[in-house]
Amino acid sequence: MARGGLFDPRTALLAKHAQHVVLIHFPIALFIAGVAFDLVGRWRKRRLLAEAAYYNLLAAAWSTLPAFATGLLAWQFELDGQKLKGVLLLHLMLACASSAMIWLVWWEHFRARRRGEALPGRSVIIEWVGVGIVALTGHLGGFLSGVNGPG
């Protein structure tokens, strides 16, 4: 099997930074889905949707770890850890904020479940802010990865 082929596992496993652009989809999708389940669950008062929201948010929070780690590795491997500026620096800062927001939203849900209480009203605002920051981070990441470029 030729190296670099579409189904060559080495392409995915040894491509140094390629994992980041793959793994980053998990926290983004899980978080947005979790927030959507939560909002619909509140609106329709469906306990099952609230459960789905919790587990989506839990998975989103844990999946930030490999996504964040591979982002840092990309910085080290591809840019030799040089001092960042411009869009790259903004992407890193927003990535930190996004990760913190995802964990914060999960923590709000976790605390409410543990205490057997309803979610506080502020959690909706935090969720929307979180979605906004995640979307902005992903938008910049899309530019950096070149998905918005030709070909």
Add this chain to the structure above:
Amino acid sequence: MRRGIRSLALAAAITGVTLIVGSASFMASAQPVPVPSAGVKIDNFSFGPAQITIPAGTTVTWTNRDDIPHTVVSDDKLFKSNALDTDDKFSYTFAKPGTYPYFCSLHPKMTGKVVVQ
């Protein structure tokens, strides 16, 4: 006596003029010879021109005209730029003949080649 002084003054003047002209021509010859240069523009996720052919000793300057960062890295890691923001430049002087393929490490699909003759 007076003629001797005049001759001496004339000799000194000629020597001075010779020294001034000589040192001026020496300084002119000591100035560095301008190095030939070439430019590559980075725009819309591509290097333009993608391939350039230059004589040895030429300095190539890459300028990022794109609105996102790019890098210039040779395949054999002979040269490697920092992340270049919009309007940032990177230069490298190619001393030896050969073919130097390079790419953007952030977007490996972006490739180019410098042929040094």
